[in-house]
Amino acid sequence: MDVRTWLLRRTPIRPLIVTTLGGTDVRLAAERATRIRGWRPALSPAEANLLVVAGPADPTTAPFLDSMWKQIPAPKARIHLDEPAAVETGLTSGADLVRSAVGQPEAEVSTAHEEHETPMPHHEHAGHDMSSMEMPGGIPMADRAPDRDELKLDQLTVPLGPGLPAWPTGLFIRAKLQGDVIQEAAVEVLGEPTAGTEPYWASAKRQRARRLDSCVRLLTVAGWEDAAATAARLRDDILMEKDVESDVTRWARRVRRSRTLRWSLTGLGVLDGPKWTDSPLAGDAYDRLTRWTSSNPTEDDPAAILDALPRLLTGAEFATARLIVASLDPDLERPRVAHG
Template sequence: MDMAPAGIPLAQAGEDRDGLEMDVLQLPLGPVLPFWPAGLVLRCSLQGDVVVDAEAAVIDNGGYGTPEQAKRPGPMPVSAAVRCDNALALLALAGADDAAARARHARDTLLQGEQDAAQDAVERLYRTVRKSRLLRWSLRSVLPLTSADLERHGLPSRCLGDAHDRLLWSLDVIRAETRNEEPVEPIDGGVVPWAIVPHLVTGLEVASVRLAVASLDLVPFPAVQETRHV
């Protein structure tokens, strides 16, 4: 029997967390997906709508994003424009179209080097996100990470909290950079190893996986450094 008719894999059987047998469906995410880290392939095993296992691979990564790479000394510079692009992805996935449009405009003004326009655009974005109760409700409890989680997975301090907390941290940093100020919270220079992503998404509902990944503010590796969301 063809287990992948028309190229679509059929579900396989497997035990769930209660010991009951359930269908296991394989769902690949990436490498080309709107508002998704360019080059990242996340192969998820689903039971119902829950990710029970996942594997990650990066197209032409050259070892970038691995735990070994993350341990190299020295901070990796991330521009305000890149952070804006990452915030844009999270906002778009959360359905916050107005805020996403503001993030896109802020990113473009930063890339064009228009300092005054960039400061104004970032400030408007910052206020829009801060005031949005709907956005806060949408992102609260998406991939909450405790201090123990950060230590266990070797994650930087900026990952503490949930998706909304991480978004606000990123916007605080962008705002401070455009004003030539120190951010409210110090930047520890750490990056999220892409190889850790499968461990973080395992146990999540599939509907929140893309939000969770977008909230990690993953640093693009050199091969996809020029990729941005349009």
């Protein structure tokens, strides 16, 4: 056995789990299996070596998945899991491919089941005008626009989602930046859940676990991985109908006592005024987190969140955009009724 083969066989697996609409149950199964195996999830493509696509095949997300795949360094593998029963064998196969000497390091090893998930060919951009380049979804990378002082400054269009870690499934935002400030935000929903299927979080019995799932996302984006990991374990225990209420209470008390977390979230994504008086979305990001950690979590309206996001993001610093989105965490598998 040569040194390269020896090292590959001992490569730690760092999965990056991306979910398509209708794949919540698959994602939860993959996250739980990942935790049990002792794998640390990747928080960016650069940290990953196993791209896990959880949920039904969705052509609208293919360009974004292909872009993420190119950013993952070798050795790497890619798998598509379309049902919870496929998770264990799929993760095992993916790990074997990452650690295999065959086809590494140059080859883009893929275990995708769907034809559209085959990695796209690499396009060279050297020597091109940056203003003409496009990102996934046909988004131009750079342009120029006047700022508030009537100066012509670079205006960069940045796509957020749909494959970002700790990001609401199906959400896609086009953010126009000048400097580090979002000047304009357009919100879309990519894909549709499989017809005839009930949204995973529709059951009232799952609302406590649903809110812990939202806490996982917000705490991950805020950088508190330990508290996020505990929330994920408690979420899974509740879904398995284990009695962990005392553990949840201790965890919630710890989260609410964090001065750093309060400082990080206070004043972000404020929703106030008569429209929000009785809404569980009212207040800022910290207010919403506090409600999620309560013993009586309530449902919110995904359509109202989609309506509010462009205004909340416009004028915000780019570094806070993901915190604002995570504090709202719309469930886009649920029916959305447009607001007049």
